[in-house]
Amino acid sequence: xxxxxxxxxxxxxxxxxxxxxxxxxxxxxxxxxxxxxxxxxxxxxxxxxxxxxxxxxxxxxxxxxxxxxxxxxxxxxxxxxxxxxxxxxxxxxxxxxxxxxxxxxxxxxxxxxxxxxxxxxxxxxxxxxxxxxxxxxxxxxxxxxxxxxxxxxxxxxxxxxxxxxxxxxxxxxxxxxxxxxxxxxxxxxxxxxxxxxxxxxxxxxxxxxxxxxxxxxxxxxxxxxxxxxxxxxxxxxxxxxxxxxxxxxxxxxxxxxxxxxxxxxxxxxxxxxxxxxxxxxxxxxxxxxxxxxxxxxxxxxxxxxxxxxxxxxxxxxxxxxxxxxxxxxxxxxxxxxxxxxxxxxxxxxxxxxxxxxxxxxxxxxxxxxxxxxxxxxxxxxxxxxxxxxxxxxxxxxxxxxxxxxxxxxxxxxxxxxxxxxxxxxxxxxxxxxxxxxxxxxxxxxx
DNA sequence: ATACATACC
DNA sequence: AACTGGTATGTAT
Numbered sequence: 149x150x151x152x153x154x155x156x157x158x159x160x161x162x163x164x165x166x167x168x169x170x171x172x173x174x175x176x177x178x179x180x181x182x183x184x185x186x187x188x189x190x191x192x193x194x195x196x197x198x199x200x201x202x203x204x205x206x207x208x209x210x211x212x213x214x215x216x217x218x219x220x221x222x223x224x225x226x227x228x229x230x231x232x233x234x235x236x237x238x239x240x241x242x243x244x245x246x247x248x249x250x251x252x253x254x255x256x257x258x259x260x261x262x263x264x265x266x267x268x269x270x271x272x273x274x275x276x277x278x279x280x281x282x283x284x285x286x287x288x289x290x291x292x293x294x295x296x297x298x299x300x301x302x303x304x305x306x307x308x309x310x311x312x313x314x315x316x317x318x319x320x321x322x323x324x325x326x327x328x329x330x331x332x333x334x335x336x337x338x339x340x341x342x343x344x345x346x347x348x349x350x351x352x353x354x355x356x357x358x359x360x361x362x363x364x365x366x367x368x369x370x371x372x373x374x375x376x377x378x379x380x381x382x383x384x385x386x387x388x389x390x391x392x393x394x395x396x397x398x399x400x401x402x403x404x405x406x407x408x409x410x411x412x413x414x415x416x417x418x419x420x421x422x423x424x425x426x427x428x429x430x431x432x433x434x435x436x437x438x439x440x441x442x443x444x445x446x447x448x449x450x451x452x453x454x455x456x457x458x459x460x461x462x463x464x465x466x467x468x469x470x471x472x473x474x475x476x477x478x479x480x481x482x483x484x485x486x487x488x489x490x491x492x493x494x495x496x497x498x499x500x501x502x503x504x505x506x507x508x509x510x511x512x513x514x515x516x517x518x519x520x521x522x523x524x525x526x527x528x529x530x531x532x533x534x535x536x537x538x539x540x541x542x543x544x545x546x547x548x549x550x551x552x553x554x555x556x557x558x559x560x561x562x563x564x565x566x567x568x569x570x571x572x573x574x575x576x577x578x579x580x581x582x583x584x585x586x587x588x589x590x591x592x593x594x
Numbered sequence: 595a596t597a598c599a600t601a602c603c
Numbered sequence: 604a605a606c607t608g609g610t611a612t613g614t615a616t
Contacts, residue, residue, distance in 0.1 A: 199606050285607045303606040346603045424601045542596060
């Protein structure tokens with residue numbers, strides 16, 4: 149609320165801001181030794197930029213949100229019988245425990261530094277050298293680069309600050325897709341129903357394979373990893389467990405309650421899929437750092453179910469997760485989008501200039517949707533100012549809409565706001581569909 | 595329904 | 604100088 153005072157000395161960055169600036173992928177493999185020095189360099193390099201200001205704003209918002217939650221917690225704990233709540237939570241835990249299924253052998257496979265290692269195959273010169281894949285922003289970093297703190301998602305100029313001798317390699321999607329297909333084919337020999345999660349990882353249920361081939365899970369996975377290495381020259385890490393919760397790298401989690409419990413006890417909550425940087429901080433604020441801490445604070449979590457999701461966390465605490473592996477339904481496309489960059493920071497104050505840009509993306513979308521026989525019911529306009537603030541405006545219809553350029557523009561005209569006339573850095577239209585066009589026709593027929 | 599935020603790779 | 608891009612889902616109003 150209050151005005152920011154301008155202190156005589158610039159206040160140092162808060163720990164949370166420094167961490168935020170370091171980016172989301174700080175839990176990756178191949179970590180450097182002194183993370184705090186690296187984070188300091190990153191914060192230093194970011195300082196003074198619009199990006200930095202925006203992160204600072206978001207960090208402050210989150211801090212305010214945390215304070216609100218802490219107050220809610222204190223209110224919620226007033227005058228209630230904590231031990232009673234703990235007792236009822238324990239009952240829920242017993243219920244969950246009684247349904248634990250240890251019968252399925254689930255493997256999570258993850259290619260090691262996939263893009264980087266594929267590039268190494270194509271250019272052995274890179275061996276032993278720190279390099280990143282991608283331009284502008286890195287898609288991945290070689291293990292030699294990770295030692296310096298270089299990570300995926302990091303802008304090139306910061307990576308260069310951390311590691312001046314860093315080599316930047318252009319991205320070659322077709323190359324990775326080719327290798328991905330090969331690797332996935334190997335995985336499918338072990339589970340034809342496997343779930344491919346992105347192009348470099350997947351989940352397999354090898355229960356049937358182990359039984360049929362009279363193999364124990366560890367030997368089976370060892371064999372599979374050996375095949376991958378032999379046929380592609382790439383390495384893959386795997387975690388074997390009774391469910392899909394992802395252990396750390398190469399790991400066999402024994403299939404009994406006690407082993408799972410002790411594994412979860414000290415596992416940082418951040419390692420759980422679904423707990424990102426924001427939820428990590430929210431949970432930290434109420435004293436939860438590890439999956440074991442969930443139990444300690446079960447009463448608070450129970451009282452604040454709405455904010456934190458009690459069931460979700462109790463299952464995490466017990467190390468219980470889905471053990472159903474399915475290939476993931478033939479993905480129906482849900483969104484079609486097109487985008488334009490404004491390369492300049494100058495004010496695009498000329499209404500006509502913006503209209504031209506809008507026309508450009510609308511034409512691109514018309515082309516895409518016409519070619520693929522697509523339509524949808526919602527048009528979304530999304531744009532980013534040079535402050536990195538993002539805005540979305542959407543309009544939904546109860547019928548399939550025309551994807552003609554001019555019709556899209558007519559909707560956009562309805563959507564765009566005056567501050568589009570301010571500095572615009574990036575703009576894109578998202579055009580979203582519930583069903584594809586063929587099905588739309590079927591719908592109309594009956 | 596809309597406007598966002600968060601998370602994942 | 605440079606801060607993924609695409610998709611899904613959650614949440615508040």
